Amino acid sequence: MKLNNQEIKNLKCNSGQKQTKKYDDKNLYLLVKNTGLKQFHFRYIFDDKHKDIALGNYPQTTLEQARTKANQVRLLLSNSTDPIAQGKIQKG
DSSP: OOOOHHHHHHOOOOTTOSEEEEEEETTEEEEEETTSOEEEEEEEEETTEEEEEEEEEETTSOHHHHHHHHHHHHHHHHTTOOHHHHTOSOOO
16 A cells, blocks of 8 residues: 555654565555654665665655656666666765
8 A cells, every 4th residue: 555645754664674565566665763763765776686766755755756756766867877886876
């Protein structure tokens, strides 16, 4: 099930854990740390290696912006470009 803004506002890290992940859709997830930091990430595979790219901190980066950035990552990957190596995703 996709994330929504109200759910993101209410998310907290589980007691006793340093961080937790809540997936939105198609490898986009929100990393919630026990410090209260909430950060959007995108997980992908490039050259047979799992990689994660940070897309921005919530609430400075909205859910809609994170989804747009995730689509940018997908486009780069479809062109055989590693977004981390290229630094192509605009920070926001």
